[in-house]
Amino acid sequence: MSADEIAGFFAALSRTQPEPRTELAFSSPFELLTAVVLSAQSTDAGVNKATQRLFPLARTPQAMLELGLERLEHLIRTIGLYRTKARHLIELSAILVQHHGGAVPRTRTELEALPGVGRKTANVVLHVAFGESTVAVDTHVFRVANRTGLAPGKTPLAVEHALLARIPPAFLHHAHHWLVLHGRYVCLARKPRCIECPVQSYCRFVGKPCPTTPTGPTGY
Numbered sequence: 001m002s003a004d005e006i007a008g009f010f011a012a013l014s015r016t017q018p019e020p021r022t023e024l025a026f027s028s029p030f031e032l033l034t035a036v037v038l039s040a041q042s043t044d045a046g047v048n049k050a051t052q053r054l055f056p057l058a059r060t061p062q063a064m065l066e067l068g069l070e071r072l073e074h075l076i077r078t079i080g081l082y083r084t085k086a087r088h089l090i091e092l093s094a095i096l097v098q099h100h101g102g103a104v105p106r107t108r109t110e111l112e113a114l115p116g117v118g119r120k121t122a123n124v125v126l127h128v129a130f131g132e133s134t135v136a137v138d139t140h141v142f143r144v145a146n147r148t149g150l151a152p153g154k155t156p157l158a159v160e161h162a163l164l165a166r167i168p169p170a171f172l173h174h175a176h177h178w179l180v181l182h183g184r185y186v187c188l189a190r191k192p193r194c195i196e197c198p199v200q201s202y203c204r205f206v207g208k209p210c211p212t213t214p215t216g217p218t219g220y
Contacts, residue, residue: 001149001202003168009150009202010171013178016198020177022128024048029104029129030096031055034064036124037088037116042079050076061093061102088116106130120156123176133172135163140183141176147187149204 001009023044026032031051038047054075058064064072073086092114096102104125105111111122123136135141137156141163145151151162167175186193194200 001166001204003166005202006150006166007168007171009148009199010168010175010178012198012202013182014171014174017178017181020174020181022124022177025051027055028059029125030060032129033092033104033111033114033117033121033125034058034089036121037092038076038079038085040085040116040121041081046079050079061096064089064093065097085116091115092117104129119160123160127176131173135160135167135172135176135179137163138180139189140187141179143189144179144183144187147192147205148199148202 022032024032024035024039025048026035034054035047035051038050054072057075058067058072067075069086069090072089073083076082076086079085095114096104100110106126108119108122108126111117111125112119117125120136120138123134126132127134127136137145137160142153142156142159145153145159145163151159151166153159153162163175163179164172171178182199186197192205194203194205197203
């Protein structure tokens with residue numbers, strides 16, 4: 001895509017939802033970190049159901065430690081890989097208490113040093129909790145970036161770097177959520193909803209059943 005096309009792409013997405021937000025429920029950086037760790041290979045809706053049970057009992061790292069591994073596993077057992085995720089949450093809570101005064105660190109290096117936290121999770125926390133203009137490349141963002149031609153790349157890191165280099169500054173703050181939501185509800189993996197896509201005129205996807213003009217925003 002050219003610079004003008006990329007600007008038009010994000011302008012179109014911005015009209016579908018001017019102020020996009022994460023669909024994970026949280027009320028603090030620690031709750032967000034917890035929810036994102038739990039969200040790996042799980043839906044946001046499923047995570048929110050589990051955290052409805054968990055957060056009233058463990059709103060801080062210290063409270064998470066006091067909850068204990070066995071009870072934590074029981075509370076999040078509906079989530080895939082819950083035993084591994086529970087262990088990570090106990091371990092990272094201990095590190096936050098011992099080395100960060102119970103606070104979630106604000107640098108990528110410190111976040112990625114926590115158990116269960118990779119670059120994607122760190123980017124989500126930096127963006128959503130602390131307002132940094134990062135782009136977390138999950139499966140939805142990776143698919144949209146490659147399929148549309150917005151920022152092709154063979155790895156999530158390559159796509160992240162390409163997106164950061166190409167997204168106009170005016171759109172960077174909300175770009176992550178626009179791309180996630182577009183991939184989640186419109187640019188689906190198996191049956192993309194091209195006919196209803198607000199950015200179909202900019203898309204490079206071969207074989208898309210698109211009309212000559214965009215039909216407007218769809219159900220975010």
